[in-house]
Amino acid sequence: MTELETVQAAVARAETELRRASVTVRSRDRAVEVTVGHQGELAALRFLDGRYRTMAAGELAASVLEAAERARMRMSRRVMETFEPFTRPSAAVPELTGVDIDWAEVFGPAVLEDRQVPPDHSTRNRLHDEINEDTEDEDRHV
Template sequence: MPSPYDQQIEDLLGQYRRQRAEAAETRRRINETTATVTAPRQAVRITVGAQGEVTAIEFPTGAYRRMAPKELADVLLTALRQARAEALEGVTGLLAGRLPPGVTVPDLLQGRVDPAAVLPEDPAMPDSVRDYVDHGFRGETDE
């Protein structure tokens, strides 16, 4: 015989499945996030991924040939910093409003976040359902 909590439990499981699907989609979109920056005079073009890893360095013109080594190094570093900032901004936009208070995107991307802060050990549910899950259906009592 079904209990009065079966529908609530099914609803909670459905909500949990939707949240997992949304999380998987968000992760896919984060993994696809890139940012490409082209330095002035098109001396260099740098592409980075969501975590700031360099995925491509290109020299679209011969402008780099006329640069002193220090100038080229400065242009590379500046473009790299800008690309990383743009990638982080893209990821931040994907996660806007989805992170718990106190959890920042840089901390999340750099592995400095305790998973329990993002996904609590015990899912949220009404007290009556929690009691049913913990102790089973006890029927009506006259207490």
């Protein structure tokens, strides 16, 4: 029973952490920056350096969609990583076999493809200066 209560408390902590989570991604062309919340919802959209003024509507739309999709994918993978320990069987209590989650059903099959995600550039408890924030593939997780 103690093991079950420990797992339940850990799941509650993970859920609380994820409710406050967000991911910010810049488009590959560096024209837009998109932030998504814990459910993949669009939380913020910024047009960077006035580049949008010289872009065709289709180009700008493609930049927004590309950044939003990458941000949603990173958030999905973050959720998967957070809950992965709960999918494993308990070493202490064999009856607790772990939760079987079909991630492809939850997030779509693309979430299982190309799981090579750049390292987490967490902004939590870290100061960034302009140079650090301006790196090529700077994506932020909160």
